[in-house]
Amino acid sequence: xxxxxxxxxxxxxxxxxxxxxxxxxxxxxxxxxxxxxxxxxxxxxxxxxxxxxxxxxxxxxxxxxxxxxxxxxxxxxxxxxxxxxxxxxxxxxxxxxxxxxxxxxxxxxxxxxxxxxxxxxxxxxxxxxxxxxxxxxxxxxxxxxxxxxxxxxxxxxxxxxxxxxxxxxxxxxxxxxxxxxxxxxxxxxxxxxxxxxxxxxxxxxxxxxxxxxxxxxxxxxxxxxxxxxxxxxxxxxxxxxxx
Numbered sequence: 001x002x003x004x005x006x007x008x009x010x011x012x013x014x015x016x017x018x019x020x021x022x023x024x025x026x027x028x029x030x031x032x033x034x035x036x037x038x039x040x041x042x043x044x045x046x047x048x049x050x051x052x053x054x055x056x057x058x059x060x061x062x063x064x065x066x067x068x069x070x071x072x073x074x075x076x077x078x079x080x081x082x083x084x085x086x087x088x089x090x091x092x093x094x095x096x097x098x099x100x101x102x103x104x105x106x107x108x109x110x111x112x113x114x115x116x117x118x119x120x121x122x123x124x125x126x127x128x129x130x131x132x133x134x135x136x137x138x139x140x141x142x143x144x145x146x147x148x149x150x151x152x153x154x155x156x157x158x159x160x161x162x163x164x165x166x167x168x169x170x171x172x173x174x175x176x177x178x179x180x181x182x183x184x185x186x187x188x189x190x191x192x193x194x195x196x197x198x199x200x201x202x203x204x205x206x207x208x209x210x211x212x213x214x215x216x217x218x219x220x221x222x223x224x225x226x227x228x229x230x231x232x233x234x235x236x237x238x239x240x241x242x243x
Contacts (some may be wrong), residue, residue: 001041001042001044002041002042002149003038004038004040004041005023007044007049007058008023008051010044010058010116011056012059013051023036023037024036028050029049035090044058060111061115061116062094063111063118064092065109065111065126065213066110066221067107067109067216067218067219067220067221068085068109069218069219070102070105071105072088073104074103076097082104085112089112096112097114098110098112099111099188100208103190105106107202109212109213110205112209121200122209123184125182127235129209131180131205131209132205133189133203133204134168135177135178135200135204136173136200136201136203137175137193138198138201139175139199140170141167141175142195143165145196145198149163149193149196150163155192155195160185161181163181163192164178164180165177165180180207193238209235209236211228211232213216
């Protein structure tokens with residue numbers, strides 16, 4: 001069961017605040033009855049909701065995982081004409097939005113969905129959803145640099161929260177680290193690395209909350225399993241039955 005104004009907003013008819021105004025003005029019916037109370041809860045699967053006499057139709061909720069390659073922007077459209085993540089999900093008629101961002105040169109796991117409530121919670125810092133990255137940096141990494149990353153780094157927008165950091169390997173192309181953070185600042189991992197004197201050569205997101213990129217090839221996508229959607233919702237304290 002969901003609040004009526006939230007159901008109207010999720011259907012894309014109006015913002016939640018505007019939906020409250022529609023309800024208060026007597027323009028919304030539930031199962032044929034005018035409803036003016038904002039606290040009313042409805043079940044979108046069984047209750048008939050109408051706004052100005054027109055039935056509210058809910059779009060199919062879609063959840064997918066994309067392996068974003070380098071050279072693609074995480075926007076719905078790009079004024080410079082560069083490829084966007086939506087170009088990589090042809091054949092999906094629903095209007096999807098990326099959950100968070102990966103910059104132009106970064107790769108890896110990106111969630112796309114039209115479930116606005118889930119997307120909002122996954123990105124909101126209060127839920128502390130952990131994102132995990134594999135990062136190749138030039139040269140060797142000192143113990144002092146690792147300590148600073150683990151304890152928090154001062155950036156121009158404040159101190160970062162402690163990060164989970166481990167050294168995966170030291171190879172000819174540089175040192176590979178695994179870094180886990182629960183904040184979502186712009187280009188945060190790259191800025192953290194720079195702040196401790198490290199130059200990022202490659203950055204791949206391999207996990208977002210309970211989701212794992214696995215062996216999904218770059219540039220490809222797949223729909224999430226029901227169990228994966230449920231795990232995502234559970235990670236942000238959202239009823240798995242919602243939507």
